[in-house]
Amino acid sequence: MKYKVLVLVDGPRDVFMSLNDVADVVFGPFKSRGELLEAVRDVDALVAGVTPIDRELLENAPKLKVVARFGVGYDSVDVEECTKRRIYVTYTPNALSDAVADLTMGLIICLARRILQADRYVRNEWAKPGSPKFPLGRDLSGKVLGIIGLGRIGSAVARRAKAFNMKIIYYDILRKENLEKSLGAIYVDFDSLLGTSDFISVHVPLTEATRGLIGERELKKMKSSSYLVNTSRGAVVDEEAVCRALEEGWIAGAALDVFVKEPLPLDSPLIRLENVILTPHIGSAAEETRRRMAEMDVINVRSVLKGEPPPNPVPEQEGLVFRR
Numbered sequence: 367m368k369y370k371v372l373v374l375v376d377g378p379r380d381v382f383m384s385l386n387d388v389a390d391v392v393f394g395p396f397k398s399r400g401e402l403l404e405a406v407r408d409v410d411a412l413v414a415g416v417t418p419i420d421r422e423l424l425e426n427a428p429k430l431k432v433v434a435r436f437g438v439g440y441d442s443v444d445v446e447e448c449t450k451r452r453i454y455v456t457y458t459p460n461a462l463s464d465a466v467a468d469l470t471m472g473l474i475i476c477l478a479r480r481i482l483q484a485d486r487y488v489r490n491e492w493a494k495p496g497s498p499k500f501p502l503g504r505d506l507s508g509k510v511l512g513i514i515g516l517g518r519i520g521s522a523v524a525r526r527a528k529a530f531n532m533k534i535i536y537y538d539i540l541r542k543e544n545l546e547k548s549l550g551a552i553y554v555d556f557d558s559l560l561g562t563s564d565f566i567s568v569h570v571p572l573t574e575a576t577r578g579l580i581g582e583r584e585l586k587k588m589k590s591s592s593y594l595v596n597t598s599r600g601a602v603v604d605e606e607a608v609c610r611a612l613e614e615g616w617i618a619g620a621a622l623d624v625f626v627k628e629p630l631p632l633d634s635p636l637i638r639l640e641n642v643i644l645t646p647h648i649g650s651a652a653e654e655t656r657r658r659m660a661e662m663d664v665i666n667v668r669s670v671l672k673g674e675p676p677p678n679p680v681p682e683q684e685g686l687v688f689r690r
């Protein structure tokens with residue numbers, strides 16, 4: 367009897383279809399939560415994006431053996447509940463670090479050199495008689511980049527920033543002395559990072575400890591000439607406070623790839639602000655990266671369906687073996 371794999375993400379179908387020799391592979395999305403709950407009833411493996419994999423869904427999926435996250439942030443999956451039910455949760459560490467770091471660096475450069483405003487200026491103003499001069503940007507060389515969360519993505523950002531001759535400081539709950547040498551990164555406490563950085567880039571996972579990590583207090587500690595970049599998770603930053611910070615000039619600008627509610631509602635106050643760059647959660651959105659992520663998911667699902675522990679369990683399930 368063949369297994370059933372449900373793919374809930376918009377990834378490379380040919381890669382997921384390679385599981386066809388052991389499983390029927392079916393694809394979402396579904397029109398409603400009700401349809402999804404119905405669809406998981408006979409499913410052995412799920413490839414999941416940001417759809418919440420919560421207790422209600424798990425209760426409806428008695429045959430489920432593995433949730434393979436198509437990505438590295440797994441705040442959308444109730445890992446504790448999965449573990450209780452002996453369901454593996456896997457993710458795709460490293461596969462997307464370079465892609466997210468590339469986007470982050472791109473956003474930093476766009477902020478410093480006002481590239482988005484420059485594009486609008488050429489389209490709408492440059493050739494007009496008497497149009498104002500395009501305002502100067504800032505150099506990256508010699509500026510301080512403060513990285514919050516020097517993990518896989520944070521250190522990939524640091525490697526890039528080093529090539530731009532930026533000074534790198536970081537804050538993390540775990541001090542990474544081995545990386546300090548190779549990256550030339552200096553460990554500082556959270557408030558010092560806020561107060562001395564010219565650019566702050568956030569790379570922590572969304573957990574109860576990091577929800578709202580950057581709020582009014584933190585934004586007010588930042589230099590008024592500094593920029594905030596968030597490519598981690600929307601809820602790590604208090605969006606309302608960021609709006610006020612941008613409107614009232616507590617900081618010079620921001621670039622956000624992730625939001626509390628996605629898609630970002632068109633009536634969000636962020637949308638009418640000029641000093642923020644908004645991208646639609648595209649950290650890993652590069653063809654090669656998405657293929658690598660899908661290939662990792664396939665390897666993880668295949669292992670579990672063979673009765674073996676998967677090679678990339680989330681850290682909470684490291685070393686666990688579920689027998690059925």
Ligand code: NAD
Pocket residue numbers: 437438439440459460462463466514515516517518519520537538539540569570571572573575576597598599623624647648649650651
């Ligand atoms: P990682 O686990 O390698 O790094 C996270 C770092 O944050 C670790 O060094 C950890 O010690 C640190 N950290 C954890 N809690 C902290 C806290 N309370 N205070 C300070 N530091 C803390 O993860 P990663 O692979 O670098 O990914 C980071 C996050 O990026 C993911 O969890 C995900 O939410 C996000 N992400 C976003 C996109 C996107 O499309 N924008 C893509 C991939 C990942």
